[in-house]
Amino acid sequence: MPLSPDQQAEVDALRDTPQSTLRATVPGIEQHLYKPHDVLDHGFVRVIDYMGDDSAICQAARVSYGKGTKSVQNDEGLIRYLMRHWHSTPFEMCEIKLHVKLPVFVARQWIRHRTANVNEYSARYSILDREFYIPAPDHLNAQSVVNNQGRGALLEGEEAARVLDILKADSNRAYDHYEQMISDDGQSGLARELARMNLPANIYTQWYWKVDLHNLFHFLRLRADAHAQYEIRVYADAIAKVVADWVPAAYGAFEDYRMGGAQLSAKGLDCVRRMLKGEQVTQETSGMSKGEWREFEGVIG
Known part of the structure; x- marks a missing residue:
């Protein structure tokens, strides 16, 4: 289950004892505090703490005191200006701390975003639970034939069933051996820091992940993208809602500017200008490689 009884009791206790504060608070995110948002089969994302709000971004941009301008529209306009012109430091004034439960192989992708503070559950000191990510049948895909790091057609029938059986059997067999190695029943038992090497990459781990808003947006731009791996994208989608x-x-x-917008190279912009003048531009006359042209066509439709 996503939360252990002890974790659920902690959540209940925290939500039952609200504290008064003079700092800026946001009703929208207050409703998310401590509550787990389920992801995948055993994972979750929950907000532990946060700092700042939209006004903090504007305050930092103006280096002023208080709420900045009196007009919400003016603040929103400033924020859009900052985003449009890639001004990053005002967004760094907001921070969020998340508690995430995720498969190890997803964590290894996630940790490449090095601009955050991370503290992970330690299998040197504690025993990991028997919880593994097993994909739903509609997320079992063959290797893509056009993208070396992507998925292709859905596996079906006997092949899909065989893959699921292998994943379940291997996961449980590895965990059985893990328990056998660390057991001190009639033996010394292997150290936990060594026994963990035998665990599969689909076992669940947990961490606290603290990041500022600028770097969180960078994470979401890459991981909430339709081309991102499904297993990390669903975490990014859950975080985006928060x-x-x-x-x-x-x-x-x-x-608007990052997820829904697009960036063109100098060659791409030149091609757009030529097209607007009525010129028939092809890949051969564009100066782009086939890959660049294919992506350019995807942008302009």
């Missing part, structure tokens, strides 16, 4: 409630103006600008 961020939209936390800093709605900043998230709106991010959606």
Whole structure:
């Protein structure tokens, strides 16, 4: 299950004892505090703490005191300007701390975003639970024939069933051996820091992940993208919903300029200008490689 009884009791206790504060708070994200948002089969994301709001971004940009301008529209306009012109430091004034439960192989992708503070559950000291990520049948795909790091057609029938049987059997067999190695029943038992090497990459781990909004937006731009691996994308999608409630103006600008927008190279911009003048531009006359042209066509439709 996503939360252990002890963790659920902690959540209940924290939500039952609200504290008064003079710092800026956001009702939208307050509703998310401590609550787990289920992801995959055993994972979750939950907000542990946060700092700042849309006004904090504007305050930092103006280096002023208080809430900045009196007009919400003016603040939103400033935030859109900052996003549009790639001004990053004002967004760094907001931070969020998340508790995430995720498969180890997803964590290894996630940790490449090195601009965060991370503290992971230690299998040197503690025993990992028997919880593994097993894909749903509609997420079992063959290797893509056009993308070395992507998925292709869905596996079906006997092949899909065989793959699921292998994943379940191997995961449980590895965990059985893990328990046998660390057991001190009639033996000394192997050290936990060594026994963990035999565990599969689909076992679940947990960590606290603290990041500022600028670097969180970078994470979401890459991991909430349709081309990102499904197993990390669903975590990014869950986080994005929280961020939209936390800093709605900043998230709106991010959606518009980063997620919904596109960046063109100098060659791409030149091709657009030529097309607007009525010229028939092809890959051969564009100066782009086949891969660049294919991506360019995807942008301009």
